[in-house]
Amino acid sequence: MLNRYREILSLPGALQFALAGLLARAPMSMVGISIILAIRALYSSYSLAGLISAMQVIAFAVCAPVLARMVDRYGQMQVMLPSVMVSSLSVVALIFAILNLAPPAILAILAVVMGATSGSLGALVRARWAYVCKSPAQLQVAYAMEAGFDELVFVLGPVAATLLAASVHPVAGLWVSLAFMVVGSLLFLLQRSTQPPTNRPVPGQKKRSVxxxxxxxxxxxxxxxxxxxxxxxxxxxxxxxxxxxxxxxxxxxxxxxxxxxxxxxxxxxxxxxxxxxxxxxxxxxxxxxxxxxxxxxxxxxxxxxxxxxxxxxxxxxxxxxxxxxxxxxxxxxxxxxxxxxxxxxxxxxxxxxxxxxxxxxxxxxxxxxxxxxxxxxxxxxxxxxxxxxxxxxxxxxxxxxLPEFEAVQPSHEAAPSSPRPAQPSHETAQH
Structure with missing residues (x-):
């Protein structure tokens, strides 16, 4: 049963970006509950904790599609590396603001910056799978595996955040989330051989929103x-x-x-x-x-x-x-x-x-x-x-x-080692 997973993970660069992507996504199930636990413990306010967490989520929802469009145009590393660094610095600032009982307005601003710049790492990983997979059947396996990774994160993340807040310190979950974010994102984004190529717009041609x-x-x-x-x-x-x-x-x-x-x-x-x-x-x-x-x-x-x-x-x-x-x-x-x-x-x-x-x-x-x-x-x-x-x-x-990527490849990126082979038609695709 595991042969199909072994097949996709043996694709060039696949295992490396899949594991890095899993590490980078760990904070998605930890940050929200860690913010709530930290603010509840130090500010003694569920209302404030819920408000700050909600503002972070809303900022993500509003800005993630904008970042994604920039990623498609300029590249994953070129857009998300500086964005994730800004998000990481805002997490550090939020931790110190909570520890020093900063005014709620400061917490709100930092939470908004953090959410607005975090982006959807899961989408970046799945975009890479669409680029490296050679058939619809392989892509089905890859997306199923990524769904499993998401569930693994949501099984372990909230439990880890709760244990850290209870046994170490109220902000310990945020520090661990930060470590996963920085290390995982760097390991993922610096793997440039599997980064999907960019597509620069044709002058005068407007593209409709998906x-x-x-x-x-x-x-x-x-x-x-x-x-x-x-x-x-x-x-x-x-x-x-x-x-x-x-x-x-x-x-x-x-x-x-x-x-x-x-x-x-x-x-x-x-x-x-x-x-x-x-x-x-x-x-x-x-x-x-x-x-x-x-x-x-x-x-x-x-x-x-x-x-x-x-x-x-x-x-x-x-x-x-x-x-x-x-x-x-x-x-x-x-x-x-x-x-x-x-x-x-x-x-x-x-x-x-x-x-x-x-x-x-x-x-x-x-x-x-x-x-x-x-x-x-x-x-x-x-x-x-x-x-x-x-x-x-x-x-x-x-x-x-799985169409060909007709792209403008940045000169500093490594080109794929071989062209993508012709893909089977929808009628023959196994799904």
Missing amino acids: MRSGTMLALAGTYVFTGALFGANDLSVVAFADEVQMSYMAGIILASMSLGSLISAVVYGARVWSTPLWKLFIGGVVILAFWASTFVFAPNLMVLAVLMFFSGLAIAPTMTNVNTVVQRISPPERLTEGLTWMSTAMTLGVSLGSALAGPAIDLAGHRGGFSFTLIFAWLMVIAALLGIKTLRRVLQQKPVP
Whole structure:
């Protein structure tokens, strides 16, 4: 089963950038909770902690697509290396501001700078896979593996951040996140042989945003509600655990969902799928919605953990399919932007879900929050169904899943060792 993973990791430079990308993405599951834990401990304010964390997330959502467009135009290292350095310095400044009980306005400014300059490392990694993979089947495996890496980060990151804050120091999680960010980003961005080539605009020619595509809008709408499902679910799990005086179980319950997703990522990527991609996509969305709808009926935490595990089995395949669709329908020179818009949609959805589920939990306990999880789950399905006709048509019109990169290669970059071979048609692609 692991032969397909061994195949893609043996591609030139693949193992190196995959591991560096995993290291660089570790902070994405640690920074938010580390900010909350640090400010809660030193300022004794949940409201301020939530506000500062939310501002960082919103700044990321607004600015990540802009950075992605610049990456597609000028190159990953050229854009993200200075951007990540600015983000890292803002983390250092935020840590010292928290330790010195700086005014909330200072914390807000630093959090906004940090979020605005962090960028979507996951999109950069997936863009490299699209460049180095030689067939749609290889890319499916790569994206499934990356979905598994994401789940691994979300299983371990929050637990590590919580333990560091509790046993070392309230800001220890931020220091560790900073170390991962700097070391991982440098190791990743300095690998220039696998960096996708840039595409400079033709003078006088304006390029449309990838979000003017009906298919991209449908995928983004689906992801907004998927993120809202996750945001409402996280708060509801914490509330359920608090109600039964087992708050320490909240992280374990949430990890059961990530564990299910991690397992499914490994299995999904190891198989060759003959089912059309649009059917795989809508099937995963419906399965996720079904299991998420059962959470509100869970009589205890043990049952909830089992239900969440089964729901997690649909997460990684669904995200793999979405990223694969984005890769197929986006122009090669706009791929990073397209992938980043999906991250932005998910992030905005998480904020929406948390904002709406919180008051519901205050009024009706954990079942009030899980009611919003159920609602968002089926809104996710509706959004997917509204775009499925367009998605099916567009995929059938895309006979070349991995097109040639017609690019202006910077003179200082190493050129690929060999040209990309001709790709099979959509009809013969195995998905």
